[in-house]
Structure formats: C-alpha cells, structure tokens
Amino acid sequence: MHNQTKIQLSSFEMDLLNNSAWILTKNQIVKKAQGLLERVQENMTAYIQQHSNSFSPVVLAISPKISKGENYKGLPWLMLDYPRYFDKENVFAIRTMFWWGNFFSTTLHLSGKYKMEHADRIIHAYSALCKKDFYTCINTIQWEHHLDKENYIPVKDLSQQDFASQVRERSFIKLSQKISFSQWDDAISLLTENFTQITNWLD
Numbered sequence: 001m002h003n004q005t006k007i008q009l010s011s012f013e014m015d016l017l018n019n020s021a022w023i024l025t026k027n028q029i030v031k032k033a034q035g036l037l038e039r040v041q042e043n044m045t046a047y048i049q050q051h052s053n054s055f056s057p058v059v060l061a062i063s064p065k066i067s068k069g070e071n072y073k074g075l076p077w078l079m080l081d082y083p084r085y086f087d088k089e090n091v092f093a094i095r096t097m098f099w100w101g102n103f104f105s106t107t108l109h110l111s112g113k114y115k116m117e118h119a120d121r122i123i124h125a126y127s128a129l130c131k132k133d134f135y136t137c138i139n140t141i142q143w144e145h146h147l148d149k150e151n152y153i154p155v156k157d158l159s160q161q162d163f164a165s166q167v168r169e170r171s172f173i174k175l176s177q178k179i180s181f182s183q184w185d186d187a188i189s190l191l192t193e194n195f196t197q198i199t200n201w202l203d
Contacts, residue, residue: 026076026100030068030076030078030100033078033098034066034068034078036098036184036187036188037066037078037080037096037098038066039188040080040096040188040191040192040195041064041066041080041082043188043192043195044064044082044094044192044195045064045082047192047195047196047199048060048083051199051203054199054202054203055083055199056085056092058085059083059084059085059092059114060083062083062084062085064080064081064082064084065080065081065082065084066078066079066080066081067079067081072099072145073146075099075100075101075102076099076100077097077098077099077100077145078097078098079095079096079097079098080095080096080097081093081094081095081096082094082096085114087112089111089112089113090111090112090113090114091109091110091111091112091114091142091172092109092110092114093107093108093109093110094106094107094108094109094195094198094199095107095109095145096191096194096195097145099145099146102146102178103147103178103179103180103181104178104179104181104183104187104190104191105145105147105176105177105178105179106176106177106179106191106194106195106198107145107174107175107176108173108174108175108176108198108202109142109172109173109174110122110172110173110174111142111171111172111173115171115172115173118173118202119167119168119173121201121202121203122167122173122175122201122202123160123163123164123167123168124201125201126155126160126163126164127160128197128201129155129156129175129201130154130155130156132177132194132197133154133156133177134154134155134175134176134177135147135152135153135154135155135175135176135177135178136152136153136154136155136158136163136166136173136174136175136176137151137152137172137173137174137175137176138150138151138152138153138166139151139152142172142174147176147178152174152176155175175198177194179191179194
C-alpha cells in the first residue's frame with residue numbers, strides 16, 4: 001500500500017516556490033562573493049611574491065583554490081585556501097570563507113610539523129590576537145568552521161599562560177577572525193589585512 005501521508009508546504013514555502021527572483025538573487029550574491037574572494041586571492045598572490053621567503057616552498061608549490069558548496073550546516077559557502085598544504089599528518093593553510101547568513105572569516109590552520117614550527121611565534125602574538133579579536137579553536141575536530149562556543153572561543157578569554165599551554169599541548173592550531181556582512185564594501189581590504197597580519201605573525 002502506498003503511503004498516503006501528504007507532504008505539505010507552508011504558505012511561506014509556497015510563496016518561495018512560486019518566486020524565482022529570490023533564488024536568482026541568491027545565485028547573484030554568491031557570484032559576487034566569489035568575485036570578492038578572487039580579488040582577495042590576487043592581493044594574496046601579490047603579497048606572497050614580495051615575501052616568498054616567509055613561506056616554505058612546499059607550501060607555495062600548490063596553487064590557490066576557491067571551493068564552493070551549498071550545505072555547510074544547510075547554507076551555501078565559498079572557501080579560498082592559500083597557501084594550502086594538506087596531508088595526513090601536516091596542515092598549513094590560510095582559509096578565507098564566505099558563509100551565507102553568517103560572516104566572512106579568515107582562519108590560520110596548522111598541524112604536525114607546521115604547528116611545531118610556528119607555535120612559539122603564535123604564542124608571542126597573543127596580545128595582537130586579542131587586540132584583533134581573533135578566536136582560537138577548542139574543538140577536538142579540525143574540520144569545523146563555525147565560531148560557536150563549542151568550537152571557538154575568543155583568544156582574549158584566555159590568559160596568556162593558558163593560551164600558550166593550549167598552543168603547545170594541542171595537536172593543531174586554528175585561529176580565526178570574522179568579518180560581518182555589514183562590512184561588505186571593505187571586505188576585500190579587511191580580508192587581505194587579516195592575511196598579511198597572519199603571515200607577519202608567522203615570520
């Protein structure tokens with residue numbers, strides 16, 4: 001016997017279903033967000049060309065990449081990775097993210113030998129990280145991007161000693177800062193600035 005249970009739409013859902021403008025507008029916004037990340041990528045590339053000695057040649061050997069998807073926690077997203085190096089043991093990445101309904105973010109992700117190499121420099125940057133409102137990951141999972149309290153907490157909520165202990169004891173470091181969509185007009189310069197600040201802290 002076929003299941004006769006009706007799958008019904010609310011009046012709000014029916015209005016959206018009959019309105020193509022909203023999904024076309026969404027597609028246009030995502031396209032503009034991709035263009036914005038492409039501009040940030042150009043700025044990153046230009047900066048790295050002038051400061052290539054700050055990075056391992058292995059890390060810079062891989063070209064920048066912008067990935068996109070429709071379903072990080074149900075919402076569209078874009079991710080610019082540059083520099084980007086991922087293997088089973090070692091990660092070195094600076095990730096710039098657009099996440100619909102939430103924010104732009106810039107995240108430094110280090111694990112393995114890159115975490116060991118840069119840990120002391122990260123600890124030394126504690127005051128600057130506090131001043132710039134960076135968050136630090138407290139999760140045991142490396143691959144979550146949201147900034148909810150079970151994943152990230154503000155660096156300034158930790159004492160310098162506690163932050164140093166966290167950096168030394170954890171198997172990976174993730175430091176992230178978010179930019180509101182209300183700052184869209186300045187997002188290219190702000191995201192570029194985040195990138196250059198992070199590279200300066202690592203140098």
